[in-house]
Amino acid sequence: MSAGDIDYGFTGYSPDLGGMTEAEIMGRGRIHDVIDHQTVALMEGRVRRTGVLERLQAWHDEDAPAFSIGGRPSLISERAVMTALLLLAKEGSALFLTNVRDVFMFRLSDASRELLGLERSIEAFVGHVGEKSRWYANTSRAFHRMNDLMDPFPQERRTSKTYTEIQAILRAHDVELEEKRKARLDEFTKLFLVMTYNEQPRNIRRASKQMDISFDQTYIGTPTVKGYSKKNLAKRVADEATVEDMKTLKPGPVDAYAGWHVSTGPRTDVGKGETDLTAPGRKADSAEYRWGWEINIAVRVDSEAPGQKRFPGLAVAATMSLPNIRVAEEAVSLMRAAKAVGLDPGVADADKQYWANALVERLHDPAHKEGFLPSTDYRTDRMGHQGGDHGALYIEGGTYCPATPEPIKNATIDLVSGSIDDETYEARIEERRAFRLHQKEKPDSKGRVVLRCPALGPSPTVTCPLREMLKTRKVLPSVDGEDLPDFADKICAQHSVSFDTARNRRTAQAFEYGTKEWRGFHVHARNSIESLNNQVKSGGTEDIESASRRRVRGFGAAQIIVTMLLTNFNLRKIAAFISDKIKDDAKKLIGGEPRVAPNRRRDREFHNPYTNTYPPGSTPPTKVTAPPFSDETGGPPRRT
Known part of the structure; x- marks a missing residue:
């Protein structure tokens, strides 16, 4: 051994390796x-x-x-x-x-x-x-x-592409294959998330009989960051055709099927077969864009007891999609997948990107068929009175008396414009409840529901000059004669009227808009999905946003890996929830025994001479006394 060599005294050492094993x-x-x-x-x-x-x-x-030589x-x-x-x-x-x-x-x-x-x-x-x-x-x-069984967008991804090659990939795309494999990919994710849901104890899984969800999109990056815009793709292809030596071209995109996520600025939602016109790079455009995909996630929330933490906020459904493409349809897919846990569909909460902006036939109608009720905020142009039927008014998801006073009819509009404060708004919303039509029967199979005037029925909430025969001892809000319609339509002339719920489905909600119930659940639901997104994105254990921890290229590979990360997130949440529950239960113990409320002296020494009873567990006096005189009526003894 030379003077510079050191014998570290462990196996695996070799002088040729220096100090490394x-x-x-x-x-x-x-x-x-x-x-x-x-x-x-x-x-x-x-x-x-x-x-x-x-x-x-x-x-x-x-x-x-059909035939294979095997392998x-x-x-x-x-x-x-x-x-x-x-x-x-x-x-x-x-x-x-x-x-x-x-x-x-x-x-x-x-x-x-x-x-x-x-x-x-x-x-x-x-x-x-x-x-x-x-x-x-x-x-x-x-x-x-x-x-390969699930990738909706198969292509070669080893090298960067020219724009001519990108155009060829897009033209050769098989739409039917995409739909089949996209369904498989979403099924793959659903099976893993349902498994994590079932890893919870039964009492936590069944804390609520229905599945309430809050959903949203969140961006994840691609392993390759260079993208393109379909709007100027044809021009780029034409420019490449004039180049003599293709080797002089700069490296182009790799993933043909990704898109530009709008970080700031308005978003779009194009349907099937339409083209995403998002074109970053315009000088007049102030929006910020990032090249990648969207993960659509639904978290379990609680509409019965918002904020009480009866169960962990798990990701119960997830899909992946291209930015600005079929946002509404992905939301319906989340609802459908969330039902796989076995609970009844409940309330589905989302921000304005969904219920407030989507077309009824693309989101509201399919969600209704799946059994979910919306919860959301309204666009400013859909606040207040939005049409009606049979003389009744459609106001922010509810059906109201035609004589509903103007101030409470426009309460939300006045709040947004700054004409009234929050306290006044809450008072007007509470007052508006009295003018809402009463539901007489549940909706039938065709979506029709029977409603009646709020001044009728066993529990009227207003008095009306048109229903003067009604007598009640209650002090109720009264309809002002000046607010009565010029023509008494069916809702004012008949005892009850059948309404088609589909005509008001665009603004219908699970909770009456603006009330404390609506606000409590909506805030809880939005906080839940934002918290989940924050936990699984950059900086967290899962870090799904950054592609630096998932280098396999392609749409399908990204969803497979994100599925594994969401699975791990759910398992962590379940473990933490049970741990916190054990910790809370331990605080209720004193010396290993359940805490018992002290027995007060008046309870210890209690004796009711009327019934001759003593506190539970106590021993009555052993002294024998003569029974009092009784007239056998069961009452107290009478003096003679």
Whole structure:
């Protein structure tokens, strides 16, 4: 040993490696800790409980050609890949395929390898480079074998594209294949999130009989940041046609199917078959854009007891979509997926991007068919009186008396304009309740509901000159004669009228707009989805916004990885919720025994001579006395 060489006294040391060990070099500077078998078995069991393995096999059989020459069996299964992804998400590591490879090579015990059906890795230092390449190739093939069943936008993604190549990819796109694989991808995500929901104790799952949700979109970036605009694509293609040497062109986009997310400024929602006209780069445009995709997430909220934290705020449904494309349809997909947990559909809350701006036939009608009731804020042009039927007025989701006073009819408009303060607004909204038509029967199968004048029925809320025969002892708000309509329509002439709920569906809500009930739930619901988005996005454990922790390119791969991260988020939330519950229960204990309220002296010494009873658990006096005289009526003794 030369003077400069040091014997560190541990195996794996070689003078040719300096002060580095063979294990460090094989791990490229990282030390690979072995994951305990119990954790591996836990994650593998959760993958099985999703039911996704059966779905993958069914999709594989569906896509398989009628005749195949076969091939050798896969060395790594999709089950092993999904288990490794969950393990990496659990420890907060990046979900790289190289990290999945390292899990398989270095971090599994013999029992875990047997469970996942993996062969042993050659751990010799000599030849480790070739061994790692072999394992990576098999890991990549296993992941993409799964991804190819679900990727709606298949394309080559190894190299950047010219705009001519991007145009060719767009023209060759198979819309039917996109719809089929998009449905599979959303099914994949749904199965994992439903699994996490079922990991909760039954009393938490069933804390409410209905599934209330709040949903929104949040941006996630692509591994490649360069994008393009469809608006000027044709011009770029024409410019490329004039270039003699294509090698002189600058590298172009890689993902043909991503879009520009509008960080600030107005957003659009184009439907199926339409073109997204979002064109960043205009000098007069003050909006900020980022190239990527949108994750649509629905969180479970509580319309019965807002803010009481009866259950954790889990992501119960999620999909992925292109920016500015079919926002309303993705929201309906979230509602449909949320019903998979087995609860009745309840209230669906969202911001103005959804209920307030979407077309009725694209969002409101499908949501009604799924059984969900909207909760949202209104656009300023849809506040106040918005038409009506049979003489009744449609006001902010409700159906009101035609003689509703003007100040309470326009309460919300006056609040927004600054004409009244919050206290006055609340008083007018409460006063407006009395003028709302009373529902006599539940809606029928065709969406028709029978309503009657608020001055009629067993519990009238107003008095009206047109219903003077009504007599009540209650002091009720009265209809001003000047507010009566010039022509008494059906609602003023008949005992009840059938209304078509579809005619007022655009503004209908689960709670009467502007009331304390509406405000309490809407604030709770918006805070819940914003909190979830903040927790799963940049800076958090999952960090779904940044592509630096998910380098696999493509739409399908991104949703698969985000699904694993949302699964881990839900599992963390459940564990934290149960932990907090245990902590709260422990505070109620004194010396390990339940806290008992002190027994007061008047309770300890209580004796009722009328019934000759004593406190529960006490012993009556043993002295025997003569029974008092009784007339056998059961009452107190009478004096004679």
